[in-house]
Amino acid sequence: MRPEASAFRASPLTVWVGSMRFDFAPGRDVIVGYGPGCDIALERLGNPASPPPPPRPELVLRFAGAQWVAIDLSHNGIFVDGARVSTVNIRGGQAISIGDPQHGPRLVFETGHPAGPAAAARPAPRPAAHPPPRPPVAPGPARPTAPNPGAPTQRETQRMR
Numbered sequence: 001m002r003p004e005a006s007a008f009r010a011s012p013l014t015v016w017v018g019s020m021r022f023d024f025a026p027g028r029d030v031i032v033g034y035g036p037g038c039d040i041a042l043e044r045l046g047n048p049a050s051p052p053p054p055p056r057p058e059l060v061l062r063f064a065g066a067q068w069v070a071i072d073l074s075h076n077g078i079f080v081d082g083a084r085v086s087t088v089n090i091r092g093g094q095a096i097s098i099g100d101p102q103h104g105p106r107l108v109f110e111t112g113h114p115a116g117p118a119a120a121a122r123p124a125p126r127p128a129a130h131p132p133p134r135p136p137v138a139p140g141p142a143r144p145t146a147p148n149p150g151a152p153t154q155r156e157t158q159r160m161r
Contacts, residue, residue: 012112013061013068013090015040017105026063032098032107033057033073042098042105058098059107061090068111070096079104 013030015022022040024030032040035055042058058074068090070078077084079101080094088096092111097104 011063011066011068013063014110015061016108016110017042024061026068030061031057032059032061040107059096068109074098076100076104 011026013024013026015024015030015032017040022030024039030039032038032042033056034042037055038057058072059078060071060073062069062071070088070090072078072086076099078088079085079097080088082101084101088094090109090111092109095106095108097106099105
């Protein structure tokens, strides 16, 4: 067993290519490319009447240490935010384009929980010895007072005018 496997939680990787979803656990390299031998087989864009190209890997996804890394194997490169890169540390929400930054196949990544030492179980918070004081109660609306029998009524006031 590799030392990092026992000291770190393995972070699963989800790869989206269009509407297709692929899930991988650490432990072996993931091959992305054209042809039947790839874990993620990309569709060849272009003339459907032309013969299929020879199978070839374009990219390898590898769990190295505590994170996933993408390694370029292609002739035309991989691109992150329009810039060509040879390797990239993968983080959640990141996108990589293969071959052409605008028109090449695009892979979008989601990572599981960040890899790190297995968290020790924390004790549950203990309840307070005394409950917190209650907040003050706001005074309610004033109650109507009983009518004064000696006061003139509205009708009597109108007759007086």
